[in-house]
Amino acid sequence: MTKYIGAIDQGTSSSRFIIFDKFGQPVASAQKEHRQIFPQPGWVEHDPLEILNNVNDVVIEALGRAKLNSSDLDAVGITNQRETTVLWDRQTGQPLYNALVWQDTRVEAKVASFIHHGGQDQFRSRTGLPLTSYFSGLKLNWLLETIPEARNQAGTGNALFGTMDTWLTWNLTGQHVTDVTNASRTQLMNIETCCWDQSILTAFDIPLACLPTIRSSSEIYGIINIGPLKGVTLAGLLGDQQAALVGQTCFKPGEAKNTYGTGSFLLMNTGTKPVQSAAGLLTTVAYQFGTAPPHYALEGAIAITGALVQWLRDNLHMFETSAQIETLASSVPDNGDVYIVPAFSGLYAPHWRENARGIIAGLTRYANRAHIARAALEATAFQVRDVVDAMAVDSGIALTALKTDGGMVANELLLQFQADILNVPVIRPTVSETTALGAAYAAGLAVGFWNSTEELCVNWSPDRIFMPTMDERTRSKLYASWHKAVLRSFDWIEDQ
Numbered sequence: 001m002t003k004y005i006g007a008i009d010q011g012t013s014s015s016r017f018i019i020f021d022k023f024g025q026p027v028a029s030a031q032k033e034h035r036q037i038f039p040q041p042g043w044v045e046h047d048p049l050e051i052l053n054n055v056n057d058v059v060i061e062a063l064g065r066a067k068l069n070s071s072d073l074d075a076v077g078i079t080n081q082r083e084t085t086v087l088w089d090r091q092t093g094q095p096l097y098n099a100l101v102w103q104d105t106r107v108e109a110k111v112a113s114f115i116h117h118g119g120q121d122q123f124r125s126r127t128g129l130p131l132t133s134y135f136s137g138l139k140l141n142w143l144l145e146t147i148p149e150a151r152n153q154a155g156t157g158n159a160l161f162g163t164m165d166t167w168l169t170w171n172l173t174g175q176h177v178t179d180v181t182n183a184s185r186t187q188l189m190n191i192e193t194c195c196w197d198q199s200i201l202t203a204f205d206i207p208l209a210c211l212p213t214i215r216s217s218s219e220i221y222g223i224i225n226i227g228p229l230k231g232v233t234l235a236g237l238l239g240d241q242q243a244a245l246v247g248q249t250c251f252k253p254g255e256a257k258n259t260y261g262t263g264s265f266l267l268m269n270t271g272t273k274p275v276q277s278a279a280g281l282l283t284t285v286a287y288q289f290g291t292a293p294p295h296y297a298l299e300g301a302i303a304i305t306g307a308l309v310q311w312l313r314d315n316l317h318m319f320e321t322s323a324q325i326e327t328l329a330s331s332v333p334d335n336g337d338v339y340i341v342p343a344f345s346g347l348y349a350p351h352w353r354e355n356a357r358g359i360i361a362g363l364t365r366y367a368n369r370a371h372i373a374r375a376a377l378e379a380t381a382f383q384v385r386d387v388v389d390a391m392a393v394d395s396g397i398a399l400t401a402l403k404t405d406g407g408m409v410a411n412e413l414l415l416q417f418q419a420d421i422l423n424v425p426v427i428r429p430t431v432s433e434t435t436a437l438g439a440a441y442a443a444g445l446a447v448g449f450w451n452s453t454e455e456l457c458v459n460w461s462p463d464r465i466f467m468p469t470m471d472e473r474t475r476s477k478l479y480a481s482w483h484k485a486v487l488r489s490f491d492w493i494e495d496q
Helices: 048-066 108-118 136-146 150-155 164-173 198-204 240-247 306-314 324-330 369-395 412-422 434-447 453-459 472-489
Strands: 004-010 014-020 026-033 073-080 086-089 159-162 177-179 213-215 218-223 233-239 256-260 264-271 282-287 295-302 339-341 359-361 402-405 426-429 462-466
Touching (some): 073 164, 073 240, 136 198, 150 159, 164 177, 164 218, 233 240, 240 282, 256 434, 295 369, 306 324, 339 369, 412 426, 412 462, 412 472
Parallel strands (some): 073 233, 402 426
Antiparallel strands (some): 004 014, 218 233
16 A cells, blocks of 8 residues: 655644655645734744644645545654744643744843843854844743743743644654754754753753753654544654755755745755854754764744735735735836845844844835835845855855745746846755655654655756846846845844
């Protein structure tokens, strides 16, 4: 009987379940959005129970579309939005608060205090990360300080912390675990030892008892004992961007991919030794398969790309569906000298400016909504260029081509402009949703569905290659104007 691998892809905007065959091809999928909760400016929350229910819904729907049962699955992997922080009651399973999303900036004052007393990079040598509101550790600190009795409960292990992989795994199997990729995004794990760092726990006032056990990205964590996947082996855990790196089969040092989702994330495999960045990038764990040594990556994290399209859709009502932005943006030949810097949560790599805020610059009465739509797509490409340039400085490797994936790669105007502004080919693979594929690969390797990474590489194939056509003078002029706009976004919040 033919067997398959399932992948739960729990993202920032939605949850999906995708079923893959032996060749890495999707057989069926289902997707469901969840609410984005904005209690205050800069605060972003999700309801963990809504997400859990949505995961069960999409599993049922995808299995139904494929006319399969859970017994047809050899294993399931989970990939997830990283850094999003959940604290829940061990006894009741109830969240003690909404999940604090990775974009949430409520701990900015705490970040500023740490920076004032020790500098932004005081934990970078151990964690690979600068101090910023992005990561989970200070979010957890906020929850422990804000929720009554939370600190006492966490200290006894009766309140449990996790990122979304941990939350889902605990609900599905009862195991309180995470993998090295997600743990590396908490700012609480030492990336050399892949263990929780007690000195950082002390600095952040976080008890060890509430933290999950750190495991590899590909091993058997347990058997799912509840819901529509009951009886299936859970065998893969990967943060979403690391999962996309695996799905793109970037297993050799120097191989890189960029995922275009709510934010955008460019990762380059650097091998089995972490490379500390001197250009504003993150050092992170790329993956660890079973007992093999972990592989590391340099990462450029961009907070807002697809989310800017959602903002134009939902807040400004410029179009009804996100896909319509391409038609609107294509109706004008250029951006009309309009630039959008989407620093809604500050700026991430390579700038790391907590006090930046979003701006639209260069407006004249000539500009219309099509120019703004085009500027929104170009903002994504410009931010990726910023990261690519920084990565070349750190790695000493000039990018010769960029593998892409994620929901936005259906937008051909974006990918052509990306090739033009980078001046390198941009490659869209046959399977563009490689985040879920990476989680499936991790799970399949653990149970022998696939035998080696070489077997996975055979599955990868390009769908289309976008070649640069822009002349150097135009490219330089556009990029210079972009940087002028970026500088205007700095220091909007003056009390940091």
